Amino acid sequence: MRTYAIGDIHGQLEKLRRAHALIEADKATVGDPGATVVHLGDLPDRGPDTKGVIDHLIQCRDTGAPHVVLLGNHDRMMRRFLHPEKLKDNLRHDLDWLWEPLGGRATLASYGVDVSAGRDDLDIHADALDAVPASHLAFLDDLTTPYAEGACLFVHAGIRPGVPLERQTLDDLVWIREPFLSDTRDHGPLIVHGHTPVDEVMHCGNRLNLDTGAGYGEALSTVVIEGREVWLLSEDGRQPVLPCGV
Structure with a gap:
């Protein structure tokens, strides 16, 4: 079983295009176009x-690309902002998506919304409803998590250790850090996740972290997984990613 995975994208269209190109090159090498x-x-x-990222992923879907796109906490905040009356979502109501560090203003700016300082949030919200295409909102609404394939469970943030996979909550799947990150037990499948930025792809034996900080201008990492073996994809080909301590 061969599966490719891409870390947190955070509005980086050109980096996403590069990731897809690396995957297509590897697929051509191994002769597995349907992975x-x-x-x-x-x-x-x-x-x-x-806007460009979601356009690109919709185009890929419409051409039949074998893609799975999982729900992350930022996707969830974006769709909650766009239709809070329709989507009952209790995730972190203490967070305001328009708060600068969260990045919602950068997202809306990509759709041509005026998010300049001093504008009333209600005016920004009204403009956002006009600017974001219905197809983008529908795409966000269709995102789910997790996804299982081969020896892996793919999820945005992680799982709550010790809780059976069928009893995991959506809040944990898209938001958890601790106690997941420090837990060393075998979770069964290899948990492939993002959400918590690291300097480079981190293989801990029981989990694999692919968020290498694209949202902060760093790399968008792309890997290929065969069984529980992992390789980072680059222009120079595959680079093995070994579990910590190996």
Whole structure:
């Protein structure tokens, strides 16, 4: 079983295009055009072109590309902002998506919304409803998590250790950090996740973190997984990603 996976995208269209190109090159080398490509979520926020990212993924879907796109916490915040009366979502109501560090303003700017300082949030919201295409909102609404394939469970943030997979909550799947990150037990499948930025792809034996900070201008990492073996894709080909301590 061969599966490709891409970390948190955060509005980085050109980096996403590069990731897809690396995957196509590897597929051509191994002769496996139908292998699944899993995107670990967080399509919007912080980067310059969320609109372009979602356009691109919709086009890929419409051409029949074997893609899976998972729900992340930033996707969830974006869709909650766009139709809070329709989507009952209790995730972190203490967070305001328009708060600069979260990146919602950068997302709306990619759709041509005026998000300049001093504008009333209600005016920004009204403009956003006009600017974001219905097809983009429908795409966000259709995102789910997790996704299982081969020896792996792909999820945006992680799982709550010790809780059976069928009893995991959506809040944890898209938001958890601790106690997941420090837990060393075998979770059964290899948990492939993003959400928590690291300097480079991190293989901990029981989990694999692919968020290498694209939302902060760093790399968007792309891997291929065969069984539980992992390789980072680059222009120079495959680079093995070994579990910590190996």
